[in-house]
Amino acid sequence: MNTSLMSKRVFITGASSGIGAALARHYAEQGAMVGLVARRREVLQQLVAGLPHPQRHRIYPLDVTDHAALAAAAADFIAAGNGIDVVIANAGISQGTLTEFKEDLPVFERIVATNVSATVATFAPFVAAMKAQARAGDKGCRLVGIGSVAGIRGLPGAGAYSASKAAVISYCESLRVELRSSGVRVVTIAPGYIDTPMTQVNTYPMPFLMPAPRFAAKAAADIARGASYSVIPWQMGVVAKLLRLLPNWAYDLAFSKAPHKTRQAGH
Template structure:
């Protein structure tokens, strides 16, 4: 199995029915990978599968990633059917504006954390023991991929839950990466900037370096194949992220205090 061309790869992907997930699914399928596609919406998931090359090779799982029993069952089915997985991508994610001053935003905060953070753990968990049991050469082909965000690098006003969730994903994947280093299993964190998806199209403000999802997928697949520990895509947002990370709090606060907010109550 060659990560560089995707042929023979077994890829389990959540949040597959739209946006980044759909672009990743199309890119991997185009390279000859066999996919396990997870999403909540049956019609969109079925349409995606049917649009892929050799659709009969791919398996679909209609579920909410916060239903951990259903997610475990899907992972077990994929492992049994394909004799394991090479790449597991915890891509499912949601976003909306949240403000702590509004008590009614608590439910949205909890939902965002459940989908973006806890479900990342629940997506990876069924695969780790199986990957660790493989011979060394096979373990070194394995990838666990978490999808962070530039929003996880510094907290953005009006996006308290989303920023917190993506910061948690980045930190969680770093912890897991170090934990699995001795086993030779690569944990890859990808932090998208602004990608042209349904999630970002609700934004009413300018989005610098906006990237089409197919271009994002091409770069993401390369990053995953290389087993890189962390990458911001596009690279221009990576430069911005480094500057933001180094900026002192007083400067960051002054610049971003009046930044536009993501809409609430979506």
């Protein structure tokens, strides 16, 4: 066991499955105290029961769009752990949307509320405590936003998801600069295709698909070193840079017939 992580206190939203659950397992296996946020209490209970030292961890069954509940969970976790080391705003949803259909607007709004506004609401209650710890000499405080390669360029049929993840990336960059002199580091992780329930519904090819546990280990390493921005797997980082460099006419031509995410059932 890595004893340098024994005292870590890690708070993770969207922890019940996928990337969030993989991160929870990784940190718990390293000896961390983990705070787990998700909507489904029974799933959180099952997850914690399978972690090392289950009595050490705390679960918070709530919807991240309930900002008051998030703030209460943050206060409880800080009090229980006598501080905070890592906060990972991972909660996110994905759904195909098309602007021409008025019934997709509430879907768009729900995605933005969950993926963007909830990231801000997740970080906000922890900033003061992290700043105080940094002033006392703690150099390990991290605020971690989970973006996506989908936020690099807008994908057809995924306007809401692409826009939300682009917003997370830009927001975290702003916050990183704001907090630069405080000693609190802001880390942006942009996953490519990770093997999770969210991607398992995709019907199109997913290059460089990575198992969630491997992603979690790589993300935790980047978080520990305070990387400002990291694309995992690295191959998707190369792809993302190339896509960003493409002129609009070439990008539009290449992706105009790309497969779309499935829209909400019943549309």
